[in-house]
Amino acid sequence: MDVSIYPGCSLDGTAKEYGESLEAITSMLGVNLHELKDWNCCGASSAHSMNNDLAVALAARNLGIADQMGMDLVVPCAACYQRLKVAEKRLVAGEKLEGVDNYDGKIHIKPLVDFLWDDVGEKQILSLLKKRLEGLNPVCYYGCLTARPPKITDAKSPENPMSMDEIMTCLGANVRQWSYKTDCCGGSLILTRPDIARTLIRKLLDMAEEAGADCVVAACPMCQSNLDGRQREISQESGKEYNVPIFYFTELMGLACGNPSVKKWLGRHVTDPRPLLTRKSLV
Amino acid sequence: MTVAELPQLVVPESSFKREVERLSGENVSTCFQCEKCTNGCPLHSWMDILPHRMMRCVQLGVKEEALRSDTIWVCASCETCTARCPNGIDIAHVMDTLRQISQRDHVPASQRSVPIFHNAFLGSIKRHGRVYEGAMAITYSFKNESWAGVFKLAGMGMAMFRKGKVNIIPKRVRSLGQIKDIFRRTELKG
Incomplete structure (x- = not known):
């Protein structure tokens, strides 16, 4: 199966382990990823906060490239996904946008996690299963922008998405249900109002614990780095010890499918997930 | 958070609303204060004008308070308000528009x-x-x-x-x- 991918700026930096693990798992699943040629930043929250036309044009240029490549486009980052969908809706409505000469509009844009569950599918994933994620109790955290707003994202179930839950369940994890799947982690405020972001992160970590989870699984570089990287500060601030592993779903897929690079990916986390996996005899 | 002091009896002044509606493409006039946006907003504790009141400020022309507010700068663009508005107002996009107007008019940002x-x-x-x-x-x-x-x-x-x-x-x-x-x-x- 051939698809194009819009990696986004974090995948080679703060989300390196996401980039590495998604490449490994898609290759194991027989998916050929074609990186968009000479893609640019989607503009993220900063562009739409400051200048609408700039925000749409930055995202739209990438869709022009994807359209020419002619393959469905998968997006591993929630914020990138939403910005690309905003541009898509306007291009499909026939608007002429800066940065795009011609838009055919035959391609579909999908979040990576939905693509792996809906298009690659359970059968293919199970055919690779080497080690069931027995004993692991994750909650799945989707974040804001693959879900909202549904008229842009085309999310089937914006208040209760399930694709990541399904993948983790089929790999043998004991997925816990919680009400915070799409609650905001404060990602866009992490440098400007870190106090606010820490409060929102702490709520998510507390609610995961209350749901009986021992880890969180994420599908977005902003969500993961936000939840993973601030636990020491939150522990100091609150006097409660936070040490909750935050996985990318692709890392756990790699683990369950016996990929040899798992330890390298996990070594890049700020909150070390290896002790939990050792306790569960998963590494 | 402190709640912003807003004018008590406001005679509606529509030029601000018309400007926000023109720039955002959103029909803010349809807001009937159901407060769904505010109830779902994860940032409401840090806002001086709650999201539903911000919509009212736009409707009534309470411009200065809106543009000087913490609200427009602590909004994290999580889009919960937009997803849930029963009248289909893209409230997060209205927040974008308010940020842009405040920058254009050189209003000092409360959250610099x-x-x-x-x-x-x-x-x-x-x-x-x-x-x-x-x-x-x-x-x-x-x-x-x-x-x-x-x-x-x-x-x-x-x-x-x-x-x-x-x-x-x-x-x-x-x-x-x-x-x-x-x-x-x-x-x-x-």
């Missing part, structure tokens, strides 16, 4: 760090076509809090570096001219 961050972020895109995370964070921190800001960043930065997550050389878009064109044309429009 936020527009500094956005400008550092956009500067990085303009230079490289992509965000060069490390340099962007340093630029923002310096502009926001001078050397003290950069110093605060150092711990996390070193940790990231040791984990192999900091690129020494930025990844650039090859057709950078196209990106500069997009900036030039959209800045002219804006």
Whole structure:
């Protein structure tokens, strides 16, 4: 199966382990990823906060490239996904946008996690299963922008998405249900109002614990780095010890499918997930 | 959070509403104060004008208070309000529009760090076509809090570096001219 991918700026930096693990798992699943040629930043929250036309044009240029490549486009980052969908809706409505000469509009844009569950599918994933994620109790955290707003994202179930839950369940994890799947982690405020972001992160970590989870699984570089990287500060601030592993779903897929690079990916986390996996005899 | 003092008896003055509606393309007039936006807003505790009241401010022309508010700068664009508005108002986009009007009119941002961050972020895109995370964070921190800001960043930065997550050389878009064109044309429009 051939698809194009819009990696986004974090995948080679703060989300390196996401980039590495998604490449490994898609290759194991027989998916050929074609990186968009000479893609640019989607503009993220900063562009739409400051200048609408700039925000749409930055995202739209990438869709022009994807359209020419002619393959469905998968997006591993929630914020990138939403910005690309905003541009898509306007291009499909026939608007002429800066940065795009011609838009055919035959391609579909999908979040990576939905693509792996809906298009690659359970059968293919199970055919690779080497080690069931027995004993692991994750909650799945989707974040804001693959879900909202549904008229842009085309999310089937914006208040209760399930694709990541399904993948983790089929790999043998004991997925816990919680009400915070799409609650905001404060990602866009992490440098400007870190106090606010820490409060929102702490709520998510507390609610995961209350749901009986021992880890969180994420599908977005902003969500993961936000939840993973601030636990020491939150522990100091609150006097409660936070040490909750935050996985990318692709890392756990790699683990369950016996990929040899798992330890390298996990070594890049700020909150070390290896002790939990050792306790569960998963590494 | 302190709640903003808003004028008690306001005779509606529609020019602000017309401007916000024109720039955002949203029909703010349809807001009937059901408060769904506020009830779902994860940032409401840090807002001085709650989201539903902000819609009312736009309807009534309470412009100065709206543009000076914390609300427009602590809104994290999580889009919960937009997703749930029964009248289909893209409230998060109205917040964008209010930020843009306040910047255009040189209203000092109540949360000055936020527009500094956005400008550092956009500067990085303009230079490289992509965000060069490390340099962007340093630029923002310096502009926001001078050397003290950069110093605060150092711990996390070193940790990231040791984990192999900091690129020494930025990844650039090859057709950078196209990106500069997009900036030039959209800045002219804006």
